[in-house]
Amino acid sequence: MSFEVIPAVDMRNGKCVQLVQGVPGSEMVSLDDPVAVAKDWVSQGAKTLHLIDLDGAIDGKRKNAPIIEKIVKECKPxxxxxQVGGGIRSFENAAELLNIGVDRVILSTAAINNPQLVKELADEFGSEHINVALDSKNGKVAIDGWKKESEFTAVEMGIKFEELGAGSILFTNIDSEGLLQGVNTAPTEELAKSVSIPVIASGGVTKLDDLIALKNTGAKAVVVGSALYIGKFTLPEAINIISEDL
Structure with a gap:
């Protein structure tokens, strides 16, 4: 895959929001209609949408499932x-999303707690549909909506999940996430060099140069949220600068 800029549609309590470092109550953006937001990104040239149910990620309850289903129904055609993440804690949760047309499910806490789930889903649906999110805080993978730190590094987990059948890794540097202070490329580059499956970067993108920097790490895509929502740059500008940097 060529390098891709993927806009985020993060949902909490039925609204499209952007949180600072995933902390509830820290919303810097809150929009009433996530479906309209998703369709707007499509109109601006997005090829992939990144949908996250924050209620599912933080509280374990996938409150925004009906909205996600509506986005899939209206945007897939x-x-x-x-790609969808947040609160996918079981084989059944993942299967439900894949069966309604989601291209890639993103597993986080469930994968760390039960690595065999990744193998089971990859065997059933194909590796390309299974993504594992590795969210790094202070050098360790965080779980339970970033509330707990595990004992594992992203590189250790990335290698393990590739062996189990994950088709891609979503790597978020929590130390940079939502702060709009730029990216730290070193952890992303280290992970990208350690695995052969695609790494999708996330966290800290503030300016167009950050996109080039992440592309140069060997990552295959980047998820962008806050910078797009508050107008640091537009999605067409992001797509253009990546296309020009060949």
């Missing part, structure tokens, strides 16, 4: 690929 427009040619979109859709």
């Amino acid at each position: 427009l040619g979109m690929k859709i």
Whole structure:
């Protein structure tokens, strides 16, 4: 895959929000209609949508499932690929999403707690549909909506989940996430060099140069949230600068 800029549609209590470092109550953006937001990204040139149910990630309850289903129903016919995460804690949760047309499910806490789930899903649906999110805080993978730190590094987990059948890794540097202070490329580059499956970067993108820097790490895509929502740059500008940097 060529390098891709993927807009985030993070949902909490039925709204499209952007949190600072995933902390509830820290919303810097709150929009009433996530479906309209998703369709707007499509109109601006997105090829993939990144949908996260924050209620699911933080509280374990996938409150925004009906909204996600509506986005899938309205955006898939427009040619979109859709990846979904947040609160996917079981085989059944993942299967339900894949069966309604989601292209890639993102497993986080469930994968760390039960690595065999990744193998089971990859065997059933194909590796390309299974993504594992490795969210790094202070050098360790965080779980339970970033509330707990595990004892594992992202590189250790990335290698393990590739062996178990994950088709891609979503790597978020929590230390940079939502702060709009730029990216720290070293952890992303270390992970990208340690695995052969695609790494999707996330966290800290503030300016267009950050996109180039992440592309140069060997990552295959970047998820962008706050910078797009508050107008640091537009999605077409992001797509153009990546296309020009060949």
